[in-house]
Amino acid sequence: MKKIILTLLFVVSSVFAFGQTNADVVGQWYNAEEDVMITLFEEGQTVSGKITWMKFPNDENGKPKTDPLNPNESLRARARIGMGMMSGFSHIAAKVWDNGNLYDPKKGKTYSGMMTLKDANTLNLRGYIGFSFIGRSSSTWTRNLDGDIFRNETIGKGNVLTQLREDLMKIIEVIENISLKPAKEVIQRIEKENLLIKLREDLMKIIQKIEELKKAEH
Numbered sequence: 001m002k003k004i005i006l007t008l009l010f011v012v013s014s015v016f017a018f019g020q021t022n023a024d025v026v027g028q029w030y031n032a033e034e035d036v037m038i039t040l041f042e043e044g045q046t047v048s049g050k051i052t053w054m055k056f057p058n059d060e061n062g063k064p065k066t067d068p069l070n071p072n073e074s075l076r077a078r079a080r081i082g083m084g085m086m087s088g089f090s091h092i093a094a095k096v097w098d099n100g101n102l103y104d105p106k107k108g109k110t111y112s113g114m115m116t117l118k119d120a121n122t123l124n125l126r127g128y129i130g131f132s133f134i135g136r137s138s139s140t141w142t143r144n145l146d147g148d149i150f151r152n153e154t155i156g157k158g159n160v161l162t163q164l165r166e167d168l169m170k171i172i173e174v175i176e177n178i179s180l181k182p183a184k185e186v187i188q189r190i191e192k193e194n195l196l197i198k199l200r201e202d203l204m205k206i207i208q209k210i211e212e213l214k215k216a217e218h
Helices: 002-017 157-179 183-193 195-217
Strands: 027-030 036-043 046-054 084-093 096-104 109-119 122-128 137-143
16 A cells, blocks of 8 residues: 555656746746847647747847848848747756757857756746756746737837748748648648648738728838
8 A cells, every 4th residue: 555655646746847948938038138038839749939029129230130140151140030040959857858959140150059947937048059057158037917018119120020021031931942842741730730820920910000000000
C-alpha cells in the first residue's frame, strides 16, 4: 500500500513538473528595457519570436530602423519591426525551452538561446555560445498585460503598416508553400496544424488593424 501511494505521488508530481506547454510562453513580451515588444508564437513543435513593437522605431533620420549589422548583406535593409529574432526553442523540461537561436540586431550576431519561465508573466532569456551551462548574457522579460499593443500611441502608422505587410507576406508564403505539395500532404498538414483556422485568424487580425487605421483617419 505504501509503495502504491509513493508511486501515485511520483506520477502526480511528474504531471505538475512537466505540465508546461508552448502555450504558456506564447504572447507579447517586453524586453528588460521595456523599449521593445517581442511576440512569441508556436511554429510547428517549437517557439519562435519576432519584434512587433518598438518605443523608438525610427533612426536619427526619422526613417524606420532596419538591420544594418546583419552578416547577410541581403537582409540589412529589412525592417526591424516584424523581423524574426528567435526560432527553434524546444520545451525540454518543466519550465525550460532550449536549443533555440537568438538574433541580436544591435550586434548583428546570432546566439544559442534558452528560456526559463519564472512565473506566468516573467520569462528569463539567456543567450550562449556552445553549451547552455556556460553563461553569456541573460535578461528578464515581462508579459504585456495591457491588451492590444497597437493601441500604444508611440507606434506610428507607418510602422503598423510595415508590420501588417510583413504578416500578410508570411501568410501568402505559407499558402504558396503548401500549394506546391501533393494534395494528400496538404490535407494532412492542414488537419494536423489547424492551418486554415490559423490563417483565418491571422487575416482577421490584419483586417481589424486596417479598419482601425481607417477609423483613425476620420
